[in-house]
Amino acid sequence: MKIGMIGDGAIATYVRQHLEERGLGPSVILLRPSRLAVDTTARDAGLRVGSIDDLPKGITHMIDCAGHSALAEHGPAILQRGIDLTTVSIGALADASLAQELEAAAVAGGAKLHLVSGAIGALDCLQAAKVGQISQVTYIGRKPPAGWRGSAAEQTINLDQLGDTPAIHFEGSARQAALTYPKNANVAATVALAGVGMDATQVQLIADPTVNANIHEVHASGEFGSFSFRIEGRALAQNPRSSALAAMSVVSKIEQQIKAIQI
Numbered sequence: 211m212k213i214g215m216i217g218d219g220a221i222a223t224y225v226r227q228h229l230e231e232r233g234l235g236p237s238v239i240l241l242r243p244s245r246l247a248v249d250t251t252a253r254d255a256g257l258r259v260g261s262i263d264d265l266p267k268g269i270t271h272m273i274d275c276a277g278h279s280a281l282a283e284h285g286p287a288i289l290q291r292g293i294d295l296t297t298v299s300i301g302a303l304a305d306a307s308l309a310q311e312l313e314a315a316a317v318a319g320g321a322k323l324h325l326v327s328g329a330i331g332a333l334d335c336l337q338a339a340k341v342g343q344i345s346q347v348t349y350i351g352r353k354p355p356a357g358w359r360g361s362a363a364e365q366t367i368n369l370d371q372l373g374d375t376p377a378i379h380f381e382g383s384a385r386q387a388a389l390t391y392p393k394n395a396n397v398a399a400t401v402a403l404a405g406v407g408m409d410a411t412q413v414q415l416i417a418d419p420t421v422n423a424n425i426h427e428v429h430a431s432g433e434f435g436s437f438s439f440r441i442e443g444r445a446l447a448q449n450p451r452s453s454a455l456a457a458m459s460v461v462s463k464i465e466q467q468i469k470a471i472q473i
Contacts, residue, residue: 221456241260304387328455
């Protein structure tokens with residue numbers, strides 16, 4: 211596996227560091243042309259490119275850590291070239307046309323689009339339950355008010371005047387959540403894809419002044435029985451808006467693909 215990456219933000223930096231520790235590269239970092247002008251180390255200079263056309267030969271796997279727009283811009287071209295792609299930008303697949311474009315490109319190129327578990331767990335349970343009949347899946351995302359700044363939540367509630375009272379600022383489908391909150395609802399989309407789909411998965415998003423962590427809950431029931439899952443996620447030290455577990459899940463996904471025994 212010869213690996214390249216898209217992006218150089220907090221998650222990308224974490225993933226790169228841990229891949230390097232494992233001797234897995236990356237061999238190239240794809241950035242927006244404007245980012246190429248930013249000062250960097252001599253070691254980085256030879257790795258950085260601004261176009262898919264400039265990727266070195268032999269790249270077999272790209273990792274997207276750069277967000278929805280990067281997946282939309284580069285994903286189809288990467289997959290069509292026969293290069294596998296791992297992405298953290300799961301919410302981008304709420305755009306049905308983009309999801310179809312990515313699938314068609316993967317089929318045409320004989321490549322795979324790998325979706326990481328990100329900041330949530332219990333996806334294996336949901337996927338197994340889907341073999342039977344699932345009757346209900348609900349995802350609840352709860353963050354401190356500061357975690358919703360810059361999002362559509364500011365159009366619904368006053369984040370500065372909540373006092374000690376949690377406020378629900380979104381209720382709807384996972385598709386609606388991912389499209390409305392492109393930087394905040396990747397988890398909702400991931401849960402949806404693992405279970406009953408974007409439109410059948412119900413989502414509730416909450417600004418909660420009483421918590422100091424990002425809390426994710428999944429509740430599901432069906433032929434298999436029922437389960438509830440809850441995780442309190444910590445952020446990366448480099449960026450309080452980036453989930454540490456999301457970054458870890460990328461490294462884990464790559465490791466699983468090279469192991470002889472997989473779980």
